[in-house]
Amino acid sequence: MTTDVLVIGSGIAGLTYALKTAAARPDLNITVLTKTNEDETNTKYAQGGIAAVLNEQTDSFDKHIEDTLIAGDGLCNPEIVDIVIKEGPVRLREIIAWGAEFDRGADGEYKLGKEGGHSENRILHYKDVTGKEIERALLHQADQCKNITLIDYCFVIDIITQHHLGVLVTKATPAIECYGVYVLNHETHQIEKILSKVTLLATGGCGQVYRTTTNPRIATGDGVAMVYRAKGRIENMEFIQFHPTALFEPGKRFGQAFLITEAVRGDGGILRNSKGEDFMPRYDARGSLAPRDIVARAIDNEMKILGDEHVYLDCRHMDPEKFKDHFPNIYEKCLSLGIDIHKNMIPVAPAAHYSCGGIKTDAMGLSSIQRLYSCGEAASTGLHGANRLASNSLLEAMVFGHRCFEHTLKEIDQYSIQSGIPDWNAAGTSDPKEMILITQSIKELQLTMSDYVGIVRSNVRLTRALKRLDLLHEETEQLYKTTTLSPQLCELRNLITIGYLIVKSAQFRKESRGLHYTLDYPVKSELLQNIVL
Ligand code: FAD
Numbered sequence: 049m050t051t052d053v054l055v056i057g058s059g060i061a062g063l064t065y066a067l068k069t070a071a072a073r074p075d076l077n078i079t080v081l082t083k084t085n086e087d088e089t090n091t092k093y094a095q096g097g098i099a100a101v102l103n104e105q106t107d108s109f110d111k112h113i114e115d116t117l118i119a120g121d122g123l124c125n126p127e128i129v130d131i132v133i134k135e136g137p138v139r140l141r142e143i144i145a146w147g148a149e150f151d152r153g154a155d156g157e158y159k160l161g162k163e164g165g166h167s168e169n170r171i172l173h174y175k176d177v178t179g180k181e182i183e184r185a186l187l188h189q190a191d192q193c194k195n196i197t198l199i200d201y202c203f204v205i206d207i208i209t210q211h212h213l214g215v216l217v218t219k220a221t222p223a224i225e226c227y228g229v230y231v232l233n234h235e236t237h238q239i240e241k242i243l244s245k246v247t248l249l250a251t252g253g254c255g256q257v258y259r260t261t262t263n264p265r266i267a268t269g270d271g272v273a274m275v276y277r278a279k280g281r282i283e284n285m286e287f288i289q290f291h292p293t294a295l296f297e298p299g300k301r302f303g304q305a306f307l308i309t310e311a312v313r314g315d316g317g318i319l320r321n322s323k324g325e326d327f328m329p330r331y332d333a334r335g336s337l338a339p340r341d342i343v344a345r346a347i348d349n350e351m352k353i354l355g356d357e358h359v360y361l362d363c364r365h366m367d368p369e370k371f372k373d374h375f376p377n378i379y380e381k382c383l384s385l386g387i388d389i390h391k392n393m394i395p396v397a398p399a400a401h402y403s404c405g406g407i408k409t410d411a412m413g414l415s416s417i418q419r420l421y422s423c424g425e426a427a428s429t430g431l432h433g434a435n436r437l438a439s440n441s442l443l444e445a446m447v448f449g450h451r452c453f454e455h456t457l458k459e460i461d462q463y464s465i466q467s468g469i470p471d472w473n474a475a476g477t478s479d480p481k482e483m484i485l486i487t488q489s490i491k492e493l494q495l496t497m498s499d500y501v502g503i504v505r506s507n508v509r510l511t512r513a514l515k516r517l518d519l520l521h522e523e524t525e526q527l528y529k530t531t532t533l534s535p536q537l538c539e540l541r542n543l544i545t546i547g548y549l550i551v552k553s554a555q556f557r558k559e560s561r562g563l564h565y566t567l568d569y570p571v572k573s574e575l576l577q578n579i580v581l
């Protein structure tokens with residue numbers, strides 16, 4: 049199959065890019081691939097909303113820029129921060145014009161919420177299901193576009209470069225180019241190639257590398273792992289954000305945890321330990337609304353001191369009607385577990401949430417590989433630095449979806465479909481005898497990462513993690529060489545690569561900064577540097 053433009057990912061990043069390109073160039077065909085259901089994305093689960101300065105009388109770009117830089121702890125790229133914060137409101141209005149709804153007050157003005165690290169109320173939201181509403185609107189628009197073809201259940205295995213033409217490609221190769229991808233077709237069970245003039249990787253995050261995460265099953269870091277294998281540049285993978293308040297459900301040890309949005313704390317929710325103490329003011333003057341790295345670390349510490357598996361979010365003092373109106377989904381979820389938020393505190397614990405690093409891109413979203421763009425959570429644009437400010441992710445995805453589109457328009461006509469790309473060679477492989485080996489290895493990996501590469505790290509913990517990853521890598525490569533490929537096996541392989549990138553980057557960073565905290569180097573170094581692998 050060939051296509052002019054290939055988009056991998058149907059979340060906010062991929063669809064923003066696809067919709068704009070389709071509208072500006074009706075002569076181009078655009079193919080969007082997604083590995084399961086078209087709406088099963090991190091985007092769908094976003095709760096809190098989108099941060100943007102909509103009213104310059106009550107807020108300002110400067111304040112949003114400053115909040116982003118403070119959260120990023122010295123490592124944001126100021127040029128990129130300026131771009132995203134200033135272009136954000138225009139992109140937001142486009143998404144509204146595409147049909148996404150956001151809550152308005154009785155006066156018709158948008159209701160603006162507050163989250164950790166924000167000095168003003170500037171979060172647009174749709175109840176507590178903002179992402180679901182955005183995903184609905186974007187998919188609806190894509191459905192109307194004649195030149196967009198969306199293919200679901202199509203798993204991308206690897207990007208195609210000169211390597212597949214028999215050229216030796218290394219990190220030092222000056223002009224690596226992307227010609228398309230190899231995919232696993234769920235219907236035919238065959239590995240097919242899709243060739244393109246340009247490709248966008250909008251494959252989202254990698255939360256599944258940890259035991260508990262707010263991310264759905266699809267978040268296995270596939271795009272980052274593919275680019276790393278293709279010898280492209282990956283940046284700042286040590287900065288994994290743990291969301292402080294994922295719902296703690298006794299007995300649920302692995303997998304996706306339900307999020308209790310930070311907006312609940314923005315509306316007055318207070319964190320308490322098992323003794324009932326409002327502990328956050330002991331750690332930060334901003335209390336329960338301090339930036340996420342500080343809150344997650346404080347919770348981790350309280351849990352360790354008291355030997356608890358969770359802390360509590362106290363909403364008992366909040367106005368019941370207002371709570372139900374803003375957070376209907378959370379209210380119902382808690383009630384379904386026997387937690388009446390007006391009588392009972394909500395048990396919460398930190399869970400892996402967001403990858404601040406990823407595929408290194410320039411200011412137009414171009415990766416270190418030519419003809420390959422990346423945006424959204426998979427990319428490292430320089431916006432987040434060492435820690436992402438809440439609700440800046442959807443904003444970044446829209447802004448960079450647009451920038452990738454602008455660059456594509458300028459460049460695409462010079463490219464043609466590459467000839468001579470060989471078919472996938474599956475010789476020597478046979479059906480797996482024990483799928484359980486794959487599931488067990490994923491669990492081992494998730495435990496290793498959570499136990500040794502979590503919120504608090506140390507040299508010893510990282511060395512231990514690397515040893516265990518080495519063994520998992522060796523066993524998995526053996527399976528990969530001899531077994532018929534399945535999405536599960538590919539995801540395991542990708543997750544091991546992600547684990548390796550996080551551990552190696554963490555080992556290179558000999559300081560504590562933002563989301564990376566290590567007992568061996570508790571203070572910040574004078575040197576400001578990004579870790580690029
Ligand atoms: P995603 O939306 O995750 O989409 C990834 C796409 O890539 C999917 O379609 C997937 O199928 C596809 N894909 C991946 N690998 C492959 C492959 N190998 N082959 C084919 N397709 C593939 N951010 C905010 O700004 N505000 C919030 O309120 C907020 N709340 C959040 C709440 C939760 C519970 C979570 C998990 C995240 C939240 N975030 C929030 C973060 C934000 O939702 C994500 O960072 C953002 O949605 C990522 O969008 P994306 O388009 O980059 O990727």
Ligand code: SIN
Pocket residue numbers: 094095096097308309310311402437438439440441
């Ligand atoms: C939340 O709603 O708390 C998540 C917001 C975010 O991750 O930006």
